[in-house]
Amino acid sequence: MCGIVGSIGISAPQSYLLKGLHRLEYRGYDSAGIALLNGNGELKLAKTAGKVSDLEPLIDQEFDASIGIGHTRWATHGSATTENAHPHQSASGRFVIVHNGVIDNYLELADTYLKGVTFRSATDTEVIVQLVELFAQTSDTVEDALLKVLNLLDGSYALALIDITEPDKLYAAKQKSPMLIGVAEDGFIVCSDALAGVQRTNEFIEIHDGELVALTSNDVTISDLEGNTVERESFKVDLTDDTLDKGIYPFYMLKEIEEQPIALRRISEVYSHEEAISNELLEAVKEADRIYIVACGTSYNSGFVSKSWFERIAQKPAEIHIASEFAYDMPLLSQKPFFIFISQSGETADSRHALLRVNQLGYQSLTITNVKNSTLSREATFTLLLHVGPEVAVASTKAYTAQLAVLGYLIHTLAGSVDTFSHELRQVEVAVERLIAQQEDFETIAEDDLLDTPNAFYIGRGLDHLVSMENALKLKEISYIQTEAFPAGELKHGTIALIEEGTPVIALMTQPNVAAQTRSNLEEVKARGAKAITIVSGDLKTASDTIILDEVPVYLRPFLTVVVGQLLAYYTALHKGYNVDQPRNLAKSVTVE
Ligand code: F6R
Secondary structure: EEEEEEEEOOOOHHHHHHHHHHHHHHHHOOOEEEEEEEEOOOOOEEEEEOHHHHHHHOOOOOOOEEEEEEEEEOOOOOOOOOOOOOOEOOOOOEEEEEEEEEOOOHHHHHHOOOOOOOOOOOHHHHHHHHHHHHHHOOOOOOOHHHHHHHHHOEOOEEEEEEEEEOOOOOEEEEOOHHHHHHEEEEEEHHHOHEEEHHHOEEEEEEEEOOOOEEEEEEEEEEEEEOEEOOOOOOOEEEOOOHHOOOOOOHHHHHHHHOOOOHHHHHHHHHOOHHHHHOOHHHHHHHHHEEEEEEHHHHHHHOOOOOHHHHHOOOOOOOOEEHHHHHOOOOOOOOOOOOOOEEOOOOOOHHHHHHHHHHHHHHOEEEEEOOOOOOOHHHHHHEEOOOOOOOOOOOOOOOOHHHHHHHHHHHHHHHOHHHHHHHHHHHHHHHHHHHHOOOOOHHHHHHHHHHHHOEEEEOOOOOOOOHHHHHHHHOOOOOHOOEEEEHHHHHHHOOOOOOOOOOOOEEEEEEEOOOHHHHHHHHHHHHHOEEEEEEEEEEOOOOOOOEEEOOOHHHHHHHHHHHHHHHHHHHHHHOOOOOOOOOOOOOOOOOOOO
């Protein structure tokens, strides 16, 4: 949430900072700002409510900057105004900061230390920069002042700070929010996500929680919060700038939906090999008497399907929990629990909190994530990567199918049926390709049946209900149509009262054991005026059905129904004229609780 870029020593910092902010905009896009400092200590600060494209004309491209810091914001404290946009300055203007995260005790700190200070913003961030200025007056160095401040902060932060009296130094620090140092040819960069940095380097150094970094254009010093120096090797990321472009697509979401067949193939290449999943991980899962899957949002929804597979295919009892609930209200655990955290970004604060609780209890865990070296990956015992390339659109699509595929491989490896699964997944891949080729049909349904409705329902039973939850989330988050998913049989126990003339009810019917029952439930809502849209498997079709899917193995049908849901959501939002990739109020990678 929110994005940070910064640089020292590199050529053309304005272009790096702006491009980096565009890359990070998926993490927050309420307001943006950049501060540039030259060798004489002259500062240029530009910020605005709105998007990075609104900031662009305000940046002095000719300014000979040696240091820069930039930010794109997802508002937590204080509304999305220019005053609340980062960077923020201390009272005298000496220190300038950008910050991601939330300082829980900012009011208390302001009350204790900053009584006489007039604040220019409503943010928690401004408290940090004002404290740095206060402590700098009585400290030997800025590092000392910063260490004192960092030791006072409760909550989460990734921050970059400049001191206009030291135009050859850039400071950065991190606690529970991601932050990296990039080693560029002519200097260093800092960024809250490698995606912003790969335009200049693919060599990065991790900053760990509770560390402070001081950068000059040719040197990095990392220290812990006691001031002890820390040595850290760099690592390479295998991302290139080109892979991050939208190419011919109008929105990343469509690109990412269309990447799904290829993503499934890549996952098969990686995970169909015997040694792809370590024996240690397999043993840990085998020894467990119950699997606890913990996740949020779309990752939570994919967890439901995999819970069902764990029980049916690997005969392993499994339960699923919302991370933000699990962290504070843990269920009674079994004797030998094993925990699986599903997180596309690997940075979700709610999931991380839950993982910290599991680690405190001394249990083993697995993170399934798309991002190598992400926080959840580092902090879990085991990691399985999705290998699907960056997901940039805020609405998650290819991560869901990839999570199912990777979990499918884990479950089939446990059950000794990997070859069968690889073969079945190949059928799925072809069927998904065919759905994508058919997308104009879904566009027509979206235009005819969904554009003008204020609300809609997805219904289904069994796995169809589980996918309905994801499809409803997708439709509501990007088209703003209030959409709920219901087990088809449950609607008549109350919610059917909401069905009116023309209310769209999208029924998934791919599971032979319950399709007839769902059809009856659909008749009940049709009798009350609902507009029915049906998504059925070829073996269950009738003449009046709307979308017919290829007949892949029954338990793998979620791969198909979810892609239809993604495309219906995409085309509905597109034709409503919304920014599909950046839906209102949302941000990718939710790094605050
Ligand atoms: C919805 C969506 C969110 C995320 C959720 C968890 O399209 O993207 O619901 O799935 O915020 O994020 P990760 O998977 O990164 O932990």
